[in-house]
Amino acid sequence: MKLRQIKEFIIEKLIFLSGILSILFVVLIFTFLLKEGFLFFKEISIKTFITGKYWYPISDPEQFGILPLILGSLIVTLGAIIVSVPLSIACAFYISEVAQGRIKDILKAGIEMLAAIPSVVLGFIGMTTLVPFLKNVFNLPTGLTALSGSIMLGLMAMPTIITISEDAINAVPKSYKEGALALGATRWQAMYRVIIHAALPGIIAASMLGIGRVIGETMAVMMITGNAAVIPTTFLQPVRTLTATIAAEMGETVHGSMHYYSLFAIGIILFVITFIINVTADMFLHRNKK
Amino acid sequence: MSKIIAKDLNLWYGAFHALKHIHLDFDERRITAIIGPSGCGKSTLLRVFNRMNDLVEGVRMKGEVLIDDKSILDGGFNDLVKLRKKVGMVFQRPNPFPLSVYENVIFGLKVHHLAKKNDFDAIVQESLESVLLWNDLKDKLRKNALGLSLEQKQRLCIARTIAVKPDIVLMDEPCSALDPQATLKIEELMQRLKKEYTIVIVTHNMQQAARVSDDTGFMLLGELIEFGKTVEIFTAPKDKRTEDYITGRYG
Numbered sequence: 001m002k003l004r005q006i007k008e009f010i011i012e013k014l015i016f017l018s019g020i021l022s023i024l025f026v027v028l029i030f031t032f033l034l035k036e037g038f039l040f041f042k043e044i045s046i047k048t049f050i051t052g053k054y055w056y057p058i059s060d061p062e063q064f065g066i067l068p069l070i071l072g073s074l075i076v077t078l079g080a081i082i083v084s085v086p087l088s089i090a091c092a093f094y095i096s097e098v099a100q101g102r103i104k105d106i107l108k109a110g111i112e113m114l115a116a117i118p119s120v121v122l123g124f125i126g127m128t129t130l131v132p133f134l135k136n137v138f139n140l141p142t143g144l145t146a147l148s149g150s151i152m153l154g155l156m157a158m159p160t161i162i163t164i165s166e167d168a169i170n171a172v173p174k175s176y177k178e179g180a181l182a183l184g185a186t187r188w189q190a191m192y193r194v195i196i197h198a199a200l201p202g203i204i205a206a207s208m209l210g211i212g213r214v215i216g217e218t219m220a221v222m223m224i225t226g227n228a229a230v231i232p233t234t235f236l237q238p239v240r241t242l243t244a245t246i247a248a249e250m251g252e253t254v255h256g257s258m259h260y261y262s263l264f265a266i267g268i269i270l271f272v273i274t275f276i277i278n279v280t281a282d283m284f285l286h287r288n289k290k
Numbered sequence: 291m292s293k294i295i296a297k298d299l300n301l302w303y304g305a306f307h308a309l310k311h312i313h314l315d316f317d318e319r320r321i322t323a324i325i326g327p328s329g330c331g332k333s334t335l336l337r338v339f340n341r342m343n344d345l346v347e348g349v350r351m352k353g354e355v356l357i358d359d360k361s362i363l364d365g366g367f368n369d370l371v372k373l374r375k376k377v378g379m380v381f382q383r384p385n386p387f388p389l390s391v392y393e394n395v396i397f398g399l400k401v402h403h404l405a406k407k408n409d410f411d412a413i414v415q416e417s418l419e420s421v422l423l424w425n426d427l428k429d430k431l432r433k434n435a436l437g438l439s440l441e442q443k444q445r446l447c448i449a450r451t452i453a454v455k456p457d458i459v460l461m462d463e464p465c466s467a468l469d470p471q472a473t474l475k476i477e478e479l480m481q482r483l484k485k486e487y488t489i490v491i492v493t494h495n496m497q498q499a500a501r502v503s504d505d506t507g508f509m510l511l512g513e514l515i516e517f518g519k520t521v522e523i524f525t526a527p528k529d530k531r532t533e534d535y536i537t538g539r540y541g
Contacts (some may be wrong), residue, residue, distance in 0.1 A: 017435040120466070160344060173385070175381060175385035175388055176385060176388070177388075178342070178345070178381065178385065179381065179387065179447070180387070180397070180401075181342070181345070181374070182340060182342060182374055182379040182381075183374065183375075183378070183397060183398040183401060183450065183451070183454065184370075184371045184372070184373075184374035184375040184401055184402055184454070185371075185397075185401045186371060186401075189401050193397065193400070193401070194387045194388075194389070194397075195385075196385075197387070197388055197389060198388045264455060
């Protein structure tokens with residue numbers, strides 16, 4: 001009897017521990033980031049950090065302005081949204097409303113495969129095919145541009161957006177569709193006049209989660225966007241993103257230098273951005289459930 | 291005058307023979323009730339008239355169905371949009387769209403390009419008035435229809451259906467989700483609508499069929515056993531099986 005109680009107690013605590021662990025990790029990571037970044041913000045104000053136009057961390061005097069990096073991340077993300085969101089929504093509608101039997105299965109499997117491709121492989125493929133292609137088409141000095149990054153990242157975001165949008169569309173009661181068809185609507189009219197309205201919160205949440213993935217993505221962008229820390233004006237010029245900066249410079253910096261701490265500060269900014277996106281997505285998902 | 295005629299209508303879901311050799315002749319501007327135990331095929335029969343069965347995979351139909359003397363099952367017939375404009379449907383569970391009350395009513399008009407934008411207001415008012423919703427909802431036209439009560443939702447669905455001026459309104463157990471009082475109100479509404487529309491109602495509630503309908507058909511296991519004036523079916527059924535069912539000895 002006693003033994004059984006002890007066993008229960010231990011198992012209960014173990015499960016509790018595993019549950020709490022994920023939160024603990026987030027808190028630990030965040031405190032670590034804050035601690036290292038705080039040392040940086042003691043020297044340089046957040047405002048000059050974010051609005052500074054020049055990123056010369058190892059020149060003399062050094063300048064830590066991440067505006068070009070933020071804009072670089074934003075332009076690549078914006079491009080990725082333009083590439084992936086409409087395509088993904090259309091694809092989700094095709095899978096859940098139009099495709100049947102074999103085609104549906106093949107498509108779903110294909111999308112899972114797309115999600116399974118490591119980003120470094122996508123970056124590599126982009127570097128060898130997309131980059132020279134864009135260079136020729138637009139007659140550019142280099143094909144390593146924001147556009148190439150947008151296209152490859154768009155591809156990466158698609159599986160997330162498609163799967164979650166498809167769930168949202170499938171969750172729309174069949175009676176809406178029946179009602180629309182019974183009123184003489186065509187399948188297409190039923191989709192864009194009724195079903196999309198009902199599925200919209202889920203689709204927005206799906207897009208936000210896809211975007212969250214795009215902003216955090218590092219390897220592929222580093223390989224194909226050119227990494228020039230200048231304020232971007234068009235999609236056809238090289239840009240550098242927040243993530244690529246951390247990844248590229250962390251290995252070369254002196255431990256404990258201002259440069260070293262500045263990379264943590266970038267990490268904090270990135271964390272805040274993705275956090276906001278995830279919370280917004282969550283809000284939409286929950287509104288959908290109500 | 292005959293509105294809907296079926297001659298030797300058969301329907302299969304895959305290998306299941308759901309409707310067997312159905313012959314019928316429904317008159318216009320009357321309420322025709324189809325009664326029978328669950329699974330007898332009454333909803334299936336109703337969904338033949340606006341071809342909603344087409345949504346079911348593996349469905350097959352044979353025979354002839356005429357609406358206004360025009361066949362709707364012919365190989366050459368494929369204008370489902372026009373058919374469903376002419377033959378409206380109200381479902382068992384009220385299914386307003388997750389849009390505003392206003393948008394719900396004009397949905398069909400938009401789909402069929404039936405009216406100019408300027409006329410929408412008048413049509414919304416007219417449609418809501420004819421289902422006696424106008425006074426309750428005239429200040430809530432922009433509110434989401436999902437916030438209405440069940441009875442209001444069902445009335446709205448009827449308004450939405452008649453906004454496109456159909457000839458025939460099919461009702462698939464339209465009151466089974468409603469309480470008795472709301473049921474009575476919908477039945478009153480049907481009596482009013484009868485003056486302009488041909489109504490076919492499927493119900494498992496025999497009292498309802500007796501109360502509202504002019505003609506009644508009794509179905510059993512995919513067959514139309516008996517069809518005639520409601521009074522006759524309920525007082526002097528010719529077939530033993532009909533008698534058993536309406537006296538409660540069956541199912």
